[in-house]
Amino acid sequence: MENWFEFQFLPLTLVKTSLMKTLRITGVPEHFNFPWKKVIAAQPFEKQGIKLQWTDESRGSGQMNKDLREDKTDIAIVLTESFLKDFEAGNPSKMIGLHVKSPLTWGIHISGNSSVNSLDEIIEPTFLISRIGSGSQLMSYVLAKREGWNSEKLEFKIVNNLPGALEVMTSEKPEMFLWEKYTTKPWVDSKQMKRIGEVPSPWPCFAIIATNKALEEFGELIFQLRDLVYLASEELQNSDIAIEDISRNYELNEIDVKVWFEQTVWATDSEISKTQLSESMDIMKELGIISAKIPVEEFLAKAHLSITD
Numbered sequence: 001m002e003n004w005f006e007f008q009f010l011p012l013t014l015v016k017t018s019l020m021k022t023l024r025i026t027g028v029p030e031h032f033n034f035p036w037k038k039v040i041a042a043q044p045f046e047k048q049g050i051k052l053q054w055t056d057e058s059r060g061s062g063q064m065n066k067d068l069r070e071d072k073t074d075i076a077i078v079l080t081e082s083f084l085k086d087f088e089a090g091n092p093s094k095m096i097g098l099h100v101k102s103p104l105t106w107g108i109h110i111s112g113n114s115s116v117n118s119l120d121e122i123i124e125p126t127f128l129i130s131r132i133g134s135g136s137q138l139m140s141y142v143l144a145k146r147e148g149w150n151s152e153k154l155e156f157k158i159v160n161n162l163p164g165a166l167e168v169m170t171s172e173k174p175e176m177f178l179w180e181k182y183t184t185k186p187w188v189d190s191k192q193m194k195r196i197g198e199v200p201s202p203w204p205c206f207a208i209i210a211t212n213k214a215l216e217e218f219g220e221l222i223f224q225l226r227d228l229v230y231l232a233s234e235e236l237q238n239s240d241i242a243i244e245d246i247s248r249n250y251e252l253n254e255i256d257v258k259v260w261f262e263q264t265v266w267a268t269d270s271e272i273s274k275t276q277l278s279e280s281m282d283i284m285k286e287l288g289i290i291s292a293k294i295p296v297e298e299f300l301a302k303a304h305l306s307i308t309d
Contacts, residue, residue: 062134104205107181
């Protein structure tokens with residue numbers, strides 16, 4: 001009875017904190033996720049006892065898939081190809097929508113001091129990757145197919161993230177690092193890195209992934225959150241100050257942001273094309289990213305999506 005009495009007279013803020021649940025969201029610390037940052041800053045579900053918690057993950061999609069598997073996050077904004085590969089391997093999650101519908105343009109980077117200046121000069125393709133199963137690895141297979149390299153002979157070195165790649169790059173060997181071209185541009189401009197080409201992803205680049213556990217625990221609220229992000233994305237795409245805001249928040253050159261902004265299409269609704277996903281998986285299967293096409297009904301939260309042909 002004494003403990004009950006003490007609880008009744010705890011300060012209101014302390015009681016509120018003890019009853020709050022946390023919905024954990026993870027994404028790369030890049031400009032693509034600006035709509036998420038804006039929604040999370042507003043904490044729209046606080047009155048319902050739900051706190052939104054954002055975590056920057058610089059190690060990319062491979063690490064985020066691992067976090068989904070290990071219940072270290074509830075929602076992650078993951079590269080489409082990386083999630084499908086990991087879903088095939090048993091990731092207990094669902095795709096609840098797309099986040100960015102346009103392809104991701106990957107810059108192909110080597111040491112700024114390297115004597116190599118073009119892809120034509122690469123003889124033995126070696127890649128620096130954030131981790132196994134990450135976009136930086138999977139896109140190397142897209143590049144290898146385009147350049148006619150033997151994908152079975154590609155070499156990989158794990159460096160975790162962009163700072164890790166910068167740390168190990170040397171002029172002696174042109175080890176390639178694939179990363180989003182505007183994120184790396186400050187280091188290209190400073191000549192720490194050299195961009196010797198680009199390769200776009202042949203599919204929509206970012207998907208929103210939620211664990212089965214989170215979908216069961218939070219239910220409709222997860223889809224309400226997704227729709228708020230869609231609204232924020234739509235408002236940003238129509239905003240006169242979005243470029244300035246993104247430039248300031250991510251310390252990017254406004255001219256670069258303007259070019260990126262014109263090439264980027266955020267998803268603004270829950271529509272997903274079954275045909276597009278099927279064609280994307282055809283390419284992934286051909287490249288060896290997945291072993292077989294996955295029926296979309298298995299990995300989509302289909303009851304909360306508008307699936308078109």
